[in-house]
Amino acid sequence: MNSKPVLSSVNLIEAKASSRYTRNLFDVFKKEWIEATFNLTHETISKTSEEIIYKVGQLDIDKIYWRNVNFRVSDKIDVTCSCAKFETYGILCKHILYVLKKRHVETLPDHYILPRWTLDARYKVDNCTIGLEDTHNENEVSGLTLWYVQSNFRKAIEQARDSPTEIKKLNIILLKFLEEQSIRTRSKQLETGSQDSMARSSQVNMIPQISIRDPLVHTNTKGRPKSATRIKSSLEAPKKRACSHCKKLGHYISSCPKKKMEESLLEREG
Numbered sequence: 001m002n003s004k005p006v007l008s009s010v011n012l013i014e015a016k017a018s019s020r021y022t023r024n025l026f027d028v029f030k031k032e033w034i035e036a037t038f039n040l041t042h043e044t045i046s047k048t049s050e051e052i053i054y055k056v057g058q059l060d061i062d063k064i065y066w067r068n069v070n071f072r073v074s075d076k077i078d079v080t081c082s083c084a085k086f087e088t089y090g091i092l093c094k095h096i097l098y099v100l101k102k103r104h105v106e107t108l109p110d111h112y113i114l115p116r117w118t119l120d121a122r123y124k125v126d127n128c129t130i131g132l133e134d135t136h137n138e139n140e141v142s143g144l145t146l147w148y149v150q151s152n153f154r155k156a157i158e159q160a161r162d163s164p165t166e167i168k169k170l171n172i173i174l175l176k177f178l179e180e181q182s183i184r185t186r187s188k189q190l191e192t193g194s195q196d197s198m199a200r201s202s203q204v205n206m207i208p209q210i211s212i213r214d215p216l217v218h219t220n221t222k223g224r225p226k227s228a229t230r231i232k233s234s235l236e237a238p239k240k241r242a243c244s245h246c247k248k249l250g251h252y253i254s255s256c257p258k259k260k261m262e263e264s265l266l267e268r269e270g
Contacts (some may be wrong), residue, residue: 013100016108025117028091036097042069050074054080054102056095067095077109088150090114241249 005018005026017029043063045053049071057066080086085093092100092112100108160166188237212256242249246258253259 005030009037011037011101012106013097013108017113019117020113021119022119025091028190028218032092033093036101040094040098042098054099056098063175067093068128069095069099070101071099076111086112090117090151151208 005023007014007018008030014030015031017027017033018076021029035148039058040056041059042057043055043066045055045068047053052071052073055063055066056069056237057063068082070078070080079096081090081095083093083095085091086096091114092107092108156170218234241252243251243253243254243256245256251257
């Protein structure tokens, strides 16, 4: 039981995990590490000076099932994955481990090693909740903070599950909290919308105002004057009559004098 765990690589990330995690947790970590080392690949979605977004997954799996991993460069390493395994279970997923290895991170960051999974963890009384003092940050909510909150929530359900009254009380507290958050979100949206409206209004006020008045003297209105004339096209010009028998203009074959004369001569000869 006191023997050292067997490592699958010589990487310092795995070495640190073996020295800090309990044996059971290291076995879970080791499976994720092996997957990250041998079975995963990636595509770079976007890259800036502050953040790189990767799409990580297995080659033999459709890319719609790959996960998005955000690697942020700041004072400390900040990596999040869309699978949310760390936020849910408190242990890094294979996708994050793959990115850490790819980015040549030398060791496993301490803020991703939860105290409850370590060998030197202090046992807490069953009814004690996990505090946020060490993870509190006024400017942002870290993944570790989310994990603590989820842990306390699960613990509250476990302790109240044997009493319908206590479960109902817990549900009332949650519904009240959700209502407060809904109000807070709406007021925040209204505030943002008001600020945008004020910004647009200030931009409109900056536009020079131009007043349009009636002309001092009479001007012609738009459109063609009634007395105006125009040249008609050949399609609009009246067509001249032409006889199909004598080919002369001014009459049709029905009133052709030449035809009538010829018809009368034929009648006399007949």
